[in-house]
Amino acid sequence: MTTQSDNTEVNKEFTEECTTMLAAVSDALYAIGGKWKLMIIIAMARGNNRFTELQRKVSGISARVLSSELKELELNGFIVKKVTSGYPVTIEYELLPYSHTLEELVGAMTRWGIQHRVKIKSER
Incomplete structure (x- = not known):
């Protein structure tokens, strides 16, 4: 007892x-967290490394928000900003190995999101 x-x-x-x-x-x-960070990382993992490519792929994100989110991702060690001197100057973003620690999380969120969408559609 x-x-x-x-x-x-x-x-x-x-x-x-x-x-x-x-x-x-x-x-x-x-x-x-937030609406954009994982979407940016997913877009970068698919080969979109330039600012304009990311803005096109992550639909709905403004240039100002994308810039802010990229800075935060850089501060947290997920990406690095690479500036190539020359004419014209090119800026690309690259995923760091630490970003691969999110693969399991992204996979789980993808599966859950698909399941949730099916559930919501079936209830309507």
Whole structure:
């Protein structure tokens, strides 16, 4: 039989686990959250490395927002900005190896998104 002190200890463990989980999800959302970051990374993984290519592939994103998101992705170690001197100056963005740590997450989100779309359509 469980005593009151045992229940308190179980709740405390759950709270610590919950706190850890919340902190981890918060960190992930900080790094890749929002509407655009993962879409930019996916577009880059398909070979779109120039600003205008990315803006065309990620439909709906403004130049200002794309610029801001690229800076944040660079700060978080997912991409690097490469400037080639010469005429004309070319700017390309390249995925860093760290971005490949998102493959499992993107795959899971893709599967869930497809499943969710089917569910919503079937309920209408």
